[in-house]
Amino acid sequence: MEDNSDLQWFWDTLDAHLSRQQLKQTKQRKVIVEHFLRLARHVDAEDLYRRVRGKGFKIGLATIYRTLNLLRDADLVTQHSFTDGRAIFEIKRPGTHHDHMVCSLCGIIQEFENDQIEVLQSKVAEDHGFTLTSHRLDLFGVCRGCHNEQSQQ
Amino acid sequence: MEDNSDLQWFWDTLDAHLSRQQLKQTKQRKVIVEHFLRLARHVDAEDLYRRVRGKGFKIGLATIYRTLNLLRDADLVTQHSFTDGRAIFEIKRPGTHHDHMVCSLCGIIQEFENDQIEVLQSKVAEDHGFTLTSHRLDLFGVCRGCHNEQSQQ
DNA sequence: GTTGATGCAAAGCATTTGCAATATC
DNA sequence: GATATTGCAAATGCTTTGCATCAAC
Numbered sequence: 001m002e003d004n005s006d007l008q009w010f011w012d013t014l015d016a017h018l019s020r021q022q023l024k025q026t027k028q029r030k031v032i033v034e035h036f037l038r039l040a041r042h043v044d045a046e047d048l049y050r051r052v053r054g055k056g057f058k059i060g061l062a063t064i065y066r067t068l069n070l071l072r073d074a075d076l077v078t079q080h081s082f083t084d085g086r087a088i089f090e091i092k093r094p095g096t097h098h099d100h101m102v103c104s105l106c107g108i109i110q111e112f113e114n115d116q117i118e119v120l121q122s123k124v125a126e127d128h129g130f131t132l133t134s135h136r137l138d139l140f141g142v143c144r145g146c147h148n149e150q151s152q153q
Numbered sequence: 154m155e156d157n158s159d160l161q162w163f164w165d166t167l168d169a170h171l172s173r174q175q176l177k178q179t180k181q182r183k184v185i186v187e188h189f190l191r192l193a194r195h196v197d198a199e200d201l202y203r204r205v206r207g208k209g210f211k212i213g214l215a216t217i218y219r220t221l222n223l224l225r226d227a228d229l230v231t232q233h234s235f236t237d238g239r240a241i242f243e244i245k246r247p248g249t250h251h252d253h254m255v256c257s258l259c260g261i262i263q264e265f266e267n268d269q270i271e272v273l274q275s276k277v278a279e280d281h282g283f284t285l286t287s288h289r290l291d292l293f294g295v296c297r298g299c300h301n302e303q304s305q306q
Numbered sequence: 307g308t309t310g311a312t313g314c315a316a317a318g319c320a321t322t323t324g325c326a327a328t329a330t331c
Numbered sequence: 332g333a334t335a336t337t338g339c340a341a342a343t344g345c346t347t348t349g350c351a352t353c354a355a356c
Contacts, residue, residue, distance in 0.1 A: 144282030
């Protein structure tokens with residue numbers, strides 16, 4: 001779970017981005033971001049929309065998308081695309097990096113870090129004359145929980 | 154470049170799949186597959202559609218999609234999704250595996266293999282109690298050619 | 307009072323699907 | 332002749348956009 005007090009940097013960076021770009025602080029943006037920060041780590045637009053509507057706010061889905069795109073532009077969230085066509089958004093903490101492991105059965109997303117893999121990736125890129133800017137490593141499989149359920153049947 | 158004579162296994166596997174599933178051999182499928190095999194290694198539906206139409210065949214885009222999905226179901230092609238929303242299809246040779254490096258400037262896709270990375274992935278999955286079924290590793294960056302062009306300006 | 311933001315409905319885009327006509331087995 | 336396939340247009344699912352209204356600066 002995320003402690004909201006840790007997230008001051010998020011709001012600060014957002015404020016900085018808004019004023020730098022001459023964008024406005026609005027009630028909708030505040031509400032959407034508040035709920036985004038409280039939701040699970042990996043969220044899609046529809047999740048966020050349902051949550052916000054469920055709490056009684058009359059905010060359109062387009063505004064959810066526009067706000068998530070704003071956060072992406074401010075480099076505050078990362079946008080992923082795992083199994084289906086949906087975009088998944090995740091808070092991006094400066095200076096951190098991790099990859100993802102997705103369970104094909106329950107859809108749970110686990111994060112992991114592996115420096116050795118990172119080093120090897122850089123080496124591969126270098127060997128091929130590539131100047132690496134980013135990468136994406138997703139592992140797909142069955143998580144322990146689902147695996148146990150399967151074997152009990 | 155691909156030597157077509159190497160691809161007998163592809164046609165054989167396809168024939169086997171068709172008869173096993175009680176599907177029919179049609180002119181459209183033949184034409185689409187022939188052109189798919191002659192095109193670049195990484196192809197999207199629109200590429201294939203344009204190529205086939207350009208050669209004078211009156212085949213609908215839906216049939217292209219249906220055929221590519223058929224090949225996917227027959228385990229003869231892999232479906233990727235790199236930068237944009239398009240699906241990219243690639244011949245899948247049995248017993249081979251590689252990952253991809255994509256140039257953000259010219260879009261060129263280079264393949265690479267790295268056994269050490271594969272081993273580390275299995276280890277990571279195991280450490281997290283995951284039964285690994287597949288993975289996706291894409292590196293993004295600037296290829297040598299584009300990098301040289303940039304520095305000359 | 308300017309300028310950007312919102313909500314809604316409409317448009318986009320890649321892909322899939324329903325259906326009547328047609329080709330394959 | 333039964334059944335799968337095709338082409339087309341319409342539908343889909345996610346996301347973006349146009350525009351008139353509204354809120355923030």
